[in-house]
Amino acid sequence: MTFGNGAPLGLVLLGFMLGMRHATDPDHVIAVTAILTRERRLGAATRIGFVWGLGHTVTVLLVGAAIIVFKLKVPVRLGLAMEFAVAIALILLGLGAAGRLVREVAARLHLISRDKLKPLTVHSHAHSHATYPHPYIHAHPHAHSMMHAAAQEAPLHEHRLPADAAPALTRGRSLLKSFSVGLVHGLAGSAAIALLVLTAIPEPMWATVYLAVFCAGVIAGMMLITTAIGAPLVLASNRMAEIHRGLTLSAGLLSFGFGLFLAYRIGVVDKLFDAVSGWIAH
Numbered sequence: 001m002t003f004g005n006g007a008p009l010g011l012v013l014l015g016f017m018l019g020m021r022h023a024t025d026p027d028h029v030i031a032v033t034a035i036l037t038r039e040r041r042l043g044a045a046t047r048i049g050f051v052w053g054l055g056h057t058v059t060v061l062l063v064g065a066a067i068i069v070f071k072l073k074v075p076v077r078l079g080l081a082m083e084f085a086v087a088i089a090l091i092l093l094g095l096g097a098a099g100r101l102v103r104e105v106a107a108r109l110h111l112i113s114r115d116k117l118k119p120l121t122v123h124s125h126a127h128s129h130a131t132y133p134h135p136y137i138h139a140h141p142h143a144h145s146m147m148h149a150a151a152q153e154a155p156l157h158e159h160r161l162p163a164d165a166a167p168a169l170t171r172g173r174s175l176l177k178s179f180s181v182g183l184v185h186g187l188a189g190s191a192a193i194a195l196l197v198l199t200a201i202p203e204p205m206w207a208t209v210y211l212a213v214f215c216a217g218v219i220a221g222m223m224l225i226t227t228a229i230g231a232p233l234v235l236a237s238n239r240m241a242e243i244h245r246g247l248t249l250s251a252g253l254l255s256f257g258f259g260l261f262l263a264y265r266i267g268v269v270d271k272l273f274d275a276v277s278g279w280i281a282h
Helices: 007-023 026-036 042-070 076-108 150-159 165-200 204-239 241-269
Strands: 121-129 132-140
Touching: 007 204, 026 042, 026 076, 026 165, 026 204, 026 241, 042 165, 042 204, 076 165, 076 241, 165 204, 204 241
Parallel strands: none
Antiparallel strands: 121 132
């Protein structure tokens, strides 16, 4: 393939725009939304999009470049298995919300006590060892039900963690989860993306360049998406607790349901577990 004067620039623009478009795929948006519901800051939502994009980039570049450079063939069974992994990831992301819904239904039917639906109260006490003071962070399951004296509510409030401290405890977990989900999505999409690039750009060097620019577009697109989704979630978490809980439950159930749908489509319709599979990279 011979590129004219404007071809490299056109390749870069096309790859970047298609990367941003790829970030809007339904399974991507559903996955990051399920992760975003626990965030309380807009900056954290943007970071989650960036980290998700990094995870996606790692597998797309490694697997995709290997396919392009070495002309590797992806077996049908392996391609289906990589897409099935995305379905499992979505189910796991929504498993907590599905469990919460089951517990709420059980509580309404008086099968379990409503106390089990109450959130943990996280707070800290100051402790000192060898004259060195440090906070001792811990949680009580149902602090208010255990506090029978109203006078004890003030001390509990005084040593409770600040409102912005709880997200800091789970920020690392959210980023790791986002990176891991990005890896899985990149693994599932790398074969199809690389094969499509290979048919359009047969030269390995330019195909790999396109793949790198595509990944940059995915990162930028996912950062925009997570920021846009995170803004109303952050507002709801700070001002409308009940609405935020509803959004969190809805996002988790959407992830769980969509994961089950993908698992059915890949396992049954595309015949992952049959002797002959009908997978086509897309």
